[in-house]
Amino acid sequence: MFADLVMVRIQAAALNPADLAFQGGHADPVMDSLFPVTPGWDLAGVVEQVGPAVTGLRPGDEVIGYVRGQAMHYGTYAEKIAAEPRQLVRKPRNVSWAQAAGLPVAGLTAYQAIVHSLEVTAGDLVLVHGAAGGVGHLAVQIALARGAQVIGTGSEASQAFIESLGATPVRYGDELVEQVRKIAPDGVDAVLDTAGRGSLATTQEVAALGVRVASITQSAAEYPGAVDVYLYLDSDDLTRLVELAEEGKLTVHIDRVYPLDQAAQAQQHLAGGHTRGKIVLENRKEA
The missing domain is CATH 3.40.50.720 (NAD(P)-binding Rossmann-like Domain)
Incomplete structure (x- = not known):
């Protein structure tokens, strides 16, 4: 792992319509893909390891994140991922892993x-x-x-x-x-x-x-x-979302939770439309 990265053990990862768009090739003009591609940008998990140049995070911290690289390659439909510290903020204390994953x-x-x-x-x-x-x-x-x-x-x-x-x-x-x-x-x-x-x-x-x-x-x-509106990473905005959740003013509604090994079924559910809130994958071996 690089000195300035954080290894996160993922407890839950949310699905987004963009996952389907990228897999369908609709975003090829705006972002490269390096195969094999693991989808997913949302996560909620536990910091497992920090690089020696990282400050402000330590093993055991519970975090949420919007983890997106310059190309589609490593995503959050996984058990672990290496993330940049700027992509992570603390997990809301009063919500489940699934709800936290649906927030970023x-x-x-x-x-x-x-x-x-x-x-x-x-x-x-x-x-x-x-x-x-x-x-x-x-x-x-x-x-x-x-x-x-x-x-x-x-x-x-x-x-x-x-x-x-x-x-x-x-x-x-x-x-x-x-x-x-x-x-x-x-x-x-x-x-x-x-x-x-x-x-x-x-x-x-x-x-x-x-x-x-x-x-x-x-x-x-x-x-x-x-x-x-184009989504961009802003840690202050993400922290404000955490605060709203902790204040009881923002609740992520979970449409359905799937185990990580049923990611394909979860995407089929998402593609069907008419979801209410978020669809989430859980690493149930760790949850």
Whole structure:
């Protein structure tokens, strides 16, 4: 191991739609792959070894991390991984390994969209498309923690879940605009699209003057002035997510947990869509 790296024994690793996109070759233009490739960027685990140049971490520390290299090669669907210290922060003390593993990628994406791209503040009325998904359900909670009111779109089956998050649920479909207008007759102040599939097409009809619009699905071109959200590593943002979790303001909902050796089945579940929250792999020999 290099002097400036940390060896982490992985207790749990979350799946993300990007895993499927990379395996399908859709991201080849933006990132190289060095085969064999182990997928995964999210982890929760225990520091097992630190290089002599590492400070601030020691064996036995419980951590979470967004571990992504310059190329797809070594990932977190594994028992161990060597990570850079900057990619790791302490694990929230009050959550399970599975919930902790689901926090970094989806949480950072949601946080950076709500806080940095949309600049949501107290009193804002925010519309989140795909509010039951991995990023969406965290974005709802982060917006609420900042004092906003939230309307969340989703399927009929997800309405109760969205309401349990603290948002006002509305159903996808032809009546979506009418539903939002009833709740927000003066329009919404901010819109986050986590669903794609033309969701931003409704924005013009439900927007307040000066609406801020962002998308994590690279569909911002559907609405003039919208911005695409690109996830980036920021340890301060990741630490803030840990704090929100410990304050009871942010909960990662686990759709399903699979053992590490059933990663293929877990990806099939993810590819099927309609997940509620996060799908996670656990190293059950160590958990």
